[in-house]
Amino acid sequence: MKALNKETCAKTQRPERIIQFGEGNFLRAFVDWIIYNMNEKTDFNSSVVVVQPIDRGMVDMLNAQDCLYHVNLQGLDKGEVVNSLTKIDVISRALNPYTQNDEFMKLAEQPEMRFVISNTTEAGIAFDPACKLDDAPASSYPGKLTQLLYHRYKTFNGDMSKGLIIFPCELIFLNGHKLKETIYQYIELWNLGEDFKKWFEGACGVYATLVDRIVPGFPRKEIDAIKEKLQYDDNLVVQGEIFHLWVIEAPQEVAKEFPADKAGLNVLFVPSEEPYHERKVTLLNGPHTVLSPVAYLSGINIVRDACQHEVVGKYINKVMFDELMETLNLPKDELQKFAEDVLERFNNPFVDHQVTSIMLNSFPKYETRDLPGLKTYLQRKGELPKGLVLGLAAIITYYKGGVREDGAEIVPNDAPEIMNMLKELWATGCTKKVAEGVLAAESIWGENLNNIPGLTDAIVANLNSIQEKGMLETVKSIL
Secondary structure (H helix, E strand, C coil): CEECCCCCCCCCCCCEEEEEECCCHHHHHCHHHHHHHHHHHCCCCCEEEEECCCCCCCHHHHHHCCCCEEEEEEEEECCEEEEEEEEECCEEEEECCCCCHHHHHHHHHCCCCCEEEECCCHHHCCCCCCCCCCCCCCCCHHHHHHHHHHHHHHHCCCCHHHCCEEEECCCCCCHHHHHHHHHHHHHHHCCCCHHHHHHHHHHCEECCEEEECCCCECCCCCHHHHHHHHCEECCCCEEEECCCEEEEECCHHHHHHCCCHHHCCCEEEECCCHHHHHHHHHHHHHHHHHHHHHHHHCCCCEHHHHHHCCCHHHHHHHHHHHHHHHHCCCCHHHHHHHHHHHHHHHCCCCCCCEHHHHCCCHHHHHHHHCHHHHHHHHHHHCCCCHHHHHHHHHHHHHCCCEECCCCCEECCCCCHHHHHHHHHHHHCCCHHHHHHHHHCCHHHHCCCHHHCCCHHHHHHHHHHHHHHHCHHHHHHHHC
16 A cells, blocks of 8 residues: 555646645535635636644644545435545645744745635634734734735735635634624734725635535544555545535625636525525524434434434425425525435435434524524414424423333433423423423523414423324324
8 A cells, every 4th residue: 555645646736826724624625625626627727725723733644645635525416325535636735834934924925826715613713912913923813814914915015916815614604704803903903004904905805605514524434445445545534425515705706716616516606695504504404403303202313314214204304395495585496406405415324413413402503593484484474384393392302301212211411501491390290381481481592482472382282292192193293
């Protein structure tokens, strides 16, 4: 078996046009895979310089393999099982700014540099007032980025054609807006002046993005078989699902410079990210939140098995297509396609997604992912969505504990205040008191849900049915 490096494996040299803050699994299986496809299928012709955002990371491992590695995509694509291996060669080099700060700052001097992409975790886009302009480097990611931008501005004497296009991929709603605000805070803190501020505003663009691909990461269980198949000793293989989506809130001239659509990729440049964020939360996270307790109390442990179950599968379809989809405002065919993709993802034969792993913090999840849909559905249709109401009753029942129909012990796990409240309510032995108590918990909902017409009675009816007939029979009664 050969070592993986540019001596043993061909590596194309391309101009360095992208600075990437982050070397983790997600960026390598998502952004770098997208850039690889753009290089292969369009004239994008760009390579990436990776910058390690914190002082400890993986750049040494990357450089040891000359930044070559494989992406292993697994899942269903239009019903076909896919398990592919692709060699990614887009990273030219990887830097640690904590030990190579001069080389890091010199990136700003390269005239061909055009893009900055980041994924520094949700905590990465934060303002740290302790950062100074002459730190080598600033500890925060926005601090490092401001240092780089200011150095570029000075190097090219404020040339408006030398601005950078910035795509943050952190999982924060409107991440670009947050990053831009933080850069402004550093411009002010460090007194970088009005001229630099104008250059930043006019020459650079910081754009909000939404990213979506499940990336389990390094395939520990299968790595030996994968290396055998590759005949390379690749210690940076990264596994991801087939599905990918990148929504970028930017004008069409930016799309022309980043021609992902020409490479046939699911990268959308849109005027507003918000409806896509709402679509993901509603049609991906929303069904997850209610299918989990319904499936678990029906004796099903894996998301894929729930989708394929003759009763629970119909319940999931009802919630997605008949209820939640009816509450969104994007074109119907777009929503239909996205929902079908979500079902393929739930059915991924390579991922055993435990329903119990989804059920932590179920009430707050229901509040953000399902409650808006329940209210909109009631407003538009004049009646409550039966599937979403049953999902909430299933969560309440799950928190009762006890044993499942198959004899398995139900061991709920959540914040102590939620566990204690449910324990006290169920101790009354009265489902009406349980329903009223949970719905009245303003600490969870920010309001009293007993005020939603018909909801309390519907929850009580579901709780009674689950106690008397069991979960599966209750599901059948609403289908």
